Amino acid sequence: MSDLQSLAENAKAWPFEQARALLKRLKVMEKRGKPKQGPVVFETGYGPSGLPHIGTFGEVVRTTMVKTAFEALTSGDYETKLICISDDMDGMRKVPPTVPNPEALEPYMQMPLTAVPDPFGTHDSYGAHMGARLCAFLDSFGFEYEFLSATDCYKDGTFDPMLLRALEKFDDIMKVMLPTLGAERQATYSPFLPISPTTGRVLYVPMKDTNAKDGTVTFEDEDGSDVTLSVTGGNVKLQWKPDFGMRWAALGVDFEMFGKDHQDNAPIYSKITRILGCEPPQQYVYELFLDEHGQKISKTKGNGIAVEDWLKYATPESLSLFQFQKPRAAKKLYFDVIPKAVDEYLTFLEKFPDEEPKRQIENPVWHIHGGKPPTETSPISFALLLNLVGAVLPEDRSQLWGYISRYAPDATPESQPLLDTLAGYAMAYYRDFIEPTKTYRGPTEQEYAALSDLAGRLRSYDGEITPADLQTLVFSVGKDNGFADNIRDWFTALYEVLFGQSQGPRFGGFIALYGVENTAKMIETALDRA
CATH class of the missing domain: 1.10.10.350 (Arc Repressor Mutant, subunit A)
Structure with a gap:
């Protein structure tokens, strides 16, 4: 057993706790005669109706932290991979107001996002465009992942075995789902959503017949005719709750985390997975972010911070630290938290080299940097830089460096690129958030x-x-x-x-x-x- 592996067995940081729980799950499966075949799969999901946001980042960065902890714990005994899947076969329920010529998309309501034209004119479909935006977003942070399109998985056969199994277990799935629905919804509910061959829309209609032997479902199409379709080949998709469990089964997912808004539905996802003959993954529920008034952050309300907003004023690592800290506690996410997050990151980074190994793997920077934190830190705190900006009111960073060089004679923009970058962030943050709110008073x-x-x-x-x-x-x-x-x-x-x-x-x-x-x-x- 390696030294790192030994340390990982007792580490208290939450990614290691999750890694140990995942390993225990795998060992239990082995004892049951179901050893893991292929890589251990960590999954995150993405709703491509809008742009990637801070929740997307948080889910991927936190999952990556657990994956790194698991790799340290198992010391290469298991191959691992991270899957990021886009739910791009979902029907378009509303036209995003931010797209070019939104009225041009109105005829495509309820069509799969991969059947909706790309209003930006860069890809074959709206879903493909958003998938590309997701990949570019994740690539900008250096994440290692495998991107999957739900549409591709439905069409290329990836989901076929579990779709056919779901058809066989149709009644069992209905027994799970119906008690969760109101009477009116129960009357029309089906876990299968066919794609209308005449209109191309995702239909929320009851099934008139299910034929597990033939692998088909029969329903009434929008023109009133009865239509029979195979459940394979991209002709149907599953309702989102059954889809969650089916995806776990089809992709062999071993670990997935999701927000507290999924917590009540998680047992349903797991039941579906078990009905399909598979073991549900290790799951981790995190709390949702709140705005400065304690209200849940919502993309619709626009009351939160976008990733690009944070990165105007601080490093990606400071955002990763904010995501790492107390994921199961509701935290306020607004612009005032940024300076503290930056300085806490710098403090953890400065401490790391002098810590003993068992403390190092508890240090957030170990998790933020995949076990290999950089050696460069900053001799000046972000808070101090903000006050320097307030005193100097510089037009560019070079004016700050006149003071910085006197304080830290060996520091230059070239030898201390992190400090130079922080100086630029401090100027931007001061300009936008501190200067407008300054209120001087006279002394007593x-x-x-x-x-x-x-x-x-x-x-x-x-x-x-x-x-x-x-x-x-x-x-x-x-x-x-x-x-x-x-x-x-x-x-x-x-x-x-x-x-x-x-x-x-x-x-x-x-x-x-x-x-x-x-x-x-x-x-x-x-x-x-x-």
Whole structure:
């Protein structure tokens, strides 16, 4: 057993917990005489009615983390692969308002997305276009995956064995599904949705006959005629709940995670899989994100952050960290969380090299980077960069580097590309989120005296220019001016008077970065305004 494998057996990080549960499932199947044939399959699903979004990213990045943990735990005993499947045979229920010439798509309502023309004019169908957008999205993050089109799987025979089995087990599936439906829906429900040979639409109609021997279903078409179709060859698709379970069976899925909105239906998916003679996968349910008001994030409402929005202001790794942390806790996802996520990532990255191995595999950066975190970090926090931007108001990053180089003499944009990138992010974030909300206030009489004292001590300062020494100086000024019993009030005053905000990074670090004389001048300018 390798050292990593031994560590993985006891690691507490949630991807390892899931990896061990998955391995246990595989071992139980082996004891039952059903050893895994082929690779261990990790699956994620994608609804291609709209563009890939932050939920898509989260599902793939978290599944990848479990896959990496499983590979470490099993030390190459199992081949693995990640499947990302697009549900592109679903009927188009509404025309997305963001597509070009949306009215041109109205005649294609309820047709499979792969039968709807591509309004962007780049692919054979709307479904193909969205599938390509998904792949480009995943490729931009470097994910390793196999893309599958549900339409292809229905048409090329991949799903045929399980579709025929579902036809044989039609009554058993109905016994599972009918109790979950209202009386009106029960009267017309069928797990099979035929594609009308006359209109091309996905039909939600009851079956007049099912013939497992011939592999066919009979239904009333939209023109009133009875039609008999084979359930193979892309002539039908399954309702989404039976489809979920059928897909697990047909693709041999061993692990899948999904949002809490699927939790109540998960037992149904599993029952369908078992009816089809297969074992359902290990499942992991994660909580959904909330907006700043505690409301569920919705693509329709537009009250969340898109991936491209996050990446305007922060690194992909910081977004991965946000996804890694407490996936089973409801978390607010809005722009204010970005700076904290960036700095937490930098802190974890800085700690990693000096940690013992059993701590390293608990460190989020191990999971974010597939067990191989980069060595480069940043000598300056994102929060500190934001305050530097607020003090300097630079037009480009080169103006920030004049201060950065003095603080970290060995750092250059070429030797510290991460820091250079963070400087650009800080400028964008400050411009869009901090500057518009700044509210400066004048100092109280006590604060005025303390700030004057601090400016004077900085003017005469001849000590070491280190964040720690300068922080000690700031503490001393606060205590000497009546803030000893509540030093937090002193630092709050510094930020509200000087920066127009109620909090920030350690002030000693800011002085070291911005410069002792520059900080003294900033304080004096603020006092002149009072």
